[in-house]
Amino acid sequence: MSGCGAEKGLISIDEALALIQTKVKALAVEMLPLAKGLHRYLAKAVYSDVNLPSFSQSAVDGYAINSSLENLQDTVFDVVGEIKAGSGLNHQLADGQAMRIFTGGKIPERTTHVARQEIVVVESDSQIRLVEQLKPQADIRFTGEEVQAGQQLAEIGQKVNIGALAALSMAGVQALEVFREPKVAVVITGDEVAETAEDLHAGKVFDANGPLLKAWLQDYGIDVDILHIADEAEQVTQCFERLKQHYDVIITTGGVSVGDYDFVRPCAFETGFEQIFWKVKQKPGKPLFFAEYTAQHHHCYLLGLPGNPAAVYVCMQIYGKALLDALQNQRQSLAWFSGLLTHDLKSDARERFLRMHAYFEQGQLKLQSLAKQQSHMLSNLMQANCLVRIPANIKLEVGQEVSGVFIHN
Amino acid sequence: MSGCGAEKGLISIDEALALIQTKVKALAVEMLPLAKGLHRYLAKAVYSDVNLPSFSQSAVDGYAINSSLENLQDTVFDVVGEIKAGSGLNHQLADGQAMRIFTGGKIPERTTHVARQEIVVVESDSQIRLVEQLKPQADIRFTGEEVQAGQQLAEIGQKVNIGALAALSMAGVQALEVFREPKVAVVITGDEVAETAEDLHAGKVFDANGPLLKAWLQDYGIDVDILHIADEAEQVTQCFERLKQHYDVIITTGGVSVGDYDFVRPCAFETGFEQIFWKVKQKPGKPLFFAEYTAQHHHCYLLGLPGNPAAVYVCMQIYGKALLDALQNQRQSLAWFSGLLTHDLKSDARERFLRMHAYFEQGQLKLQSLAKQQSHMLSNLMQANCLVRIPANIKLEVGQEVSGVFIHN
Numbered sequence: 001m002s003g004c005g006a007e008k009g010l011i012s013i014d015e016a017l018a019l020i021q022t023k024v025k026a027l028a029v030e031m032l033p034l035a036k037g038l039h040r041y042l043a044k045a046v047y048s049d050v051n052l053p054s055f056s057q058s059a060v061d062g063y064a065i066n067s068s069l070e071n072l073q074d075t076v077f078d079v080v081g082e083i084k085a086g087s088g089l090n091h092q093l094a095d096g097q098a099m100r101i102f103t104g105g106k107i108p109e110r111t112t113h114v115a116r117q118e119i120v121v122v123e124s125d126s127q128i129r130l131v132e133q134l135k136p137q138a139d140i141r142f143t144g145e146e147v148q149a150g151q152q153l154a155e156i157g158q159k160v161n162i163g164a165l166a167a168l169s170m171a172g173v174q175a176l177e178v179f180r181e182p183k184v185a186v187v188i189t190g191d192e193v194a195e196t197a198e199d200l201h202a203g204k205v206f207d208a209n210g211p212l213l214k215a216w217l218q219d220y221g222i223d224v225d226i227l228h229i230a231d232e233a234e235q236v237t238q239c240f241e242r243l244k245q246h247y248d249v250i251i252t253t254g255g256v257s258v259g260d261y262d263f264v265r266p267c268a269f270e271t272g273f274e275q276i277f278w279k280v281k282q283k284p285g286k287p288l289f290f291a292e293y294t295a296q297h298h299h300c301y302l303l304g305l306p307g308n309p310a311a312v313y314v315c316m317q318i319y320g321k322a323l324l325d326a327l328q329n330q331r332q333s334l335a336w337f338s339g340l341l342t343h344d345l346k347s348d349a350r351e352r353f354l355r356m357h358a359y360f361e362q363g364q365l366k367l368q369s370l371a372k373q374q375s376h377m378l379s380n381l382m383q384a385n386c387l388v389r390i391p392a393n394i395k396l397e398v399g400q401e402v403s404g405v406f407i408h409n
Numbered sequence: 410m411s412g413c414g415a416e417k418g419l420i421s422i423d424e425a426l427a428l429i430q431t432k433v434k435a436l437a438v439e440m441l442p443l444a445k446g447l448h449r450y451l452a453k454a455v456y457s458d459v460n461l462p463s464f465s466q467s468a469v470d471g472y473a474i475n476s477s478l479e480n481l482q483d484t485v486f487d488v489v490g491e492i493k494a495g496s497g498l499n500h501q502l503a504d505g506q507a508m509r510i511f512t513g514g515k516i517p518e519r520t521t522h523v524a525r526q527e528i529v530v531v532e533s534d535s536q537i538r539l540v541e542q543l544k545p546q547a548d549i550r551f552t553g554e555e556v557q558a559g560q561q562l563a564e565i566g567q568k569v570n571i572g573a574l575a576a577l578s579m580a581g582v583q584a585l586e587v588f589r590e591p592k593v594a595v596v597i598t599g600d601e602v603a604e605t606a607e608d609l610h611a612g613k614v615f616d617a618n619g620p621l622l623k624a625w626l627q628d629y630g631i632d633v634d635i636l637h638i639a640d641e642a643e644q645v646t647q648c649f650e651r652l653k654q655h656y657d658v659i660i661t662t663g664g665v666s667v668g669d670y671d672f673v674r675p676c677a678f679e680t681g682f683e684q685i686f687w688k689v690k691q692k693p694g695k696p697l698f699f700a701e702y703t704a705q706h707h708h709c710y711l712l713g714l715p716g717n718p719a720a721v722y723v724c725m726q727i728y729g730k731a732l733l734d735a736l737q738n739q740r741q742s743l744a745w746f747s748g749l750l751t752h753d754l755k756s757d758a759r760e761r762f763l764r765m766h767a768y769f770e771q772g773q774l775k776l777q778s779l780a781k782q783q784s785h786m787l788s789n790l791m792q793a794n795c796l797v798r799i800p801a802n803i804k805l806e807v808g809q810e811v812s813g814v815f816i817h818n
Contacts, residue, residue, distance in 0.1 A: 035620055061667070105612070153791065191493070191495035257512070361747070365769065374468075377555045378579050379556055
């Protein structure tokens with residue numbers, strides 16, 4: 001039975017990530033106006049319809065001139081007009097003529113040079129004199145010198161960040177084919193959530209996981225409501241039954257271990273989910289559960305996070321991001337850096353994600369571990385700016401190289 | 410006259426940044442529900458009202474036991490009840506008694522040990538036997554071991570990122586005092602904006618600056634409408650007159666140079682703005698203009714960006730971010746890294762921000778410059794992931810250390 005995978009033993013972090021990156025089917029493609037495309041992934045490469053610049057233009061405020069002379073110093077020109085940026089007329093210069101031109105202005109036909117205003121003396125309303133020698137074609141931006149019509153601007157799979165959006169705007173791109181954004185539901189399981197400080201005396205705790213997941217998804221660009229359900233099999237089953245039809249992803253917290261109240265796995269199986277993996281040899285986040293429900297033309301993925309908030313945080317930064325990106329066909333999105341430890345680290349039987357403070361020193365990235373790494377503790381996230389991967393069963397020494405991801409957001 | 414600063418000569422990047430960071434007055438403080446505080450800056454430190462954990466609790470699924478024996482291996486206990494996470498009853502154990510307990514469950518009074526379920530054999534409905542020796546107080550999370558009531562959780566000025574928000578949630582923090590978000594208006598000046606490909610033949614260009622600024626501000630968390638106005642003094646003046654009353658920041662593009670159509674500075678002075686600086690010894694972005702309008706209880710800052718899109722991009726990443734952060738009293742927000750050049754670089758008379766591709770190699774950050782750095786070109790933003798600061802008047806060689814900022818967004 002595919003629902004049962006514990007016997008196979010724990011899988012590694014790399015195996016878990018590879019299963020997410022390869023098993024997850026990409027969502028449908030949609031066409032969006034460019035301005036709505038920020039932070040999406042391109043489903044199709046983008047080619048330019050135009051040359052950039054689209055016409056030869058001045059790079060400075062100055063004068064376009066036409067001269068057949070070799071030496072232009074002290075030459076006088078007749079000023080026959082003015083061209084500003086966005087001016088539509090097509091001008092033409094005869095030998096000995098000049099036109100006042102501003103940055104971005106369209107170069108007149110038969111221009112031989114552009115003289116920036118700093119090397120020009122205005123002799124009268126209609127005459128200028130150059131005070132320096134000038135190289136031909138200096139300070140002209142030529143048609144197509146940045147981009148030729150038909151040239152590729154952006155690759156398939158590329159993320160549309162601010163710079164990409166601006167560059168595509170400059171080429172007049174109006175719309176993009178991107179992958180649809182995942183529809184995500186979040187379910188917090190458990191009876192232990194406190195509403196007020198009084199509830200703490202009754203053995204309850206304030207909920208960090210709901211606010212954490214709402215903020216994390218908001219930052220990713222997805223607005224979610226947080227559902228809370230009790231540790232009761234019937235409620236969990238009904239919830240999954242309803243959500244699996246409408247959502248691409250269900251993220252749960254808690255209830256994925258082997259305790260008597262861990263209903264997420266059995267209820268997932270009850271509602272037709274098939275396990276892709278369960279239990280990863282990592283700290284925090286060992287009980288991580290990943291499953292898929294398949295209907296005609298629809299898949300729903302269940303990412304069952306452990307209940308401890310540090311495990312939720314780490315698993316979202318690593319597996320949550322990998323899952324949401326894979327749904328948009330981006331399967332290599334985690335940006336691993338490499339840095340050097342500032343201290344020794346003890347060995348541990350499981351691979352670990354440690355919250356650390358990274359800083360740059362003389363071109364090197366230094367990594368300083370923080371106290372209070374246990375899975376029920378979050379307070380060191382006030383100082384942490386990265387998660388660092390520490391291999392299992394090895395004692396590391398100061399200066400050794402390890403990899404991690406930044407957590408700026 | 411304070412409006413005129415060109416004669417003083419160009420200032421350096423550091424001087425310009427220091428003027429923004431010191432001259433800008435912080436906005437008012439507001440109280441927000443914690444969930445609305447993401448990406449804001451704290452106006453007041455946050456202290457914990459509670460201990461974390463708030464009560465001693467089990468770190469595992471297992472049994473809480475009370476035993477006066479030294480050696481617990483093969484000892485049998487009477488199971489007298491069950492405690493799950495969130496269960497409110499106060500239990501007490503007598504010597505030789507055990508209670509089933511789940512992760513997060515409140516430790517009964519007089520508990521001496523917690524035995525994880527892996528080292529327990531269930532002998533009958535009411536009896537268990539330990540199969541291993543057990544250290545006292547293992548697998549117990551003690552009251553206040555992470556945070557003590559009254560302890561500082563977050564510092565004044567700290568940015569509320571996802572991790573901070575989650576950590577504050579866990580301590581039951583309901584509301585935050587943060588600086589108000591700046592109200593920003595964006596004004597694109599110039600007659601050269603093309604609407605269709607036909608307009609390109611008339612010397613116009615597609616607008617990159619409007620979409621760039623809208624996306625940049627959206628990513629920062631501020632929704633803006635983009636205003637377009639022609640290069641006409643009367644229109645620019647009317648626009649500033651209206652906006653200065655209602656906005657904390659006016660960002661303009663174009664019209665800050667010394668061309669005959671550069672109306673931003675004269676119109677700013679006309680409407681009561683005083684110059685803080687004009688012209689920075691940098692490439693791109695030399696004509697950058699910064700001014701302040703002061704009324705009773707209200708300041709409006711004008712950030713006059715050059716018209717070239719690469720200058721707009723670079724100036725927003727550096728000065729735009731510094732300004733919006735300073736308004737929220739965060740005056741050291743640019744996260745400069747240091748990295749090593751992968752190639753030589755020619756000298757230039759101005760300090761430069763070059764768009765580069767940064768990558769990690771054996772704990773070092775390597776910086777590879779990209780082609781097409783001119784200020785009217787943006788296409789290399791498809792590959793760039795950082796802006797690197799190159800000092801003026803110095804030839805740099807491969808392996809030399811330079812600083813920069815990442816541009817992931």
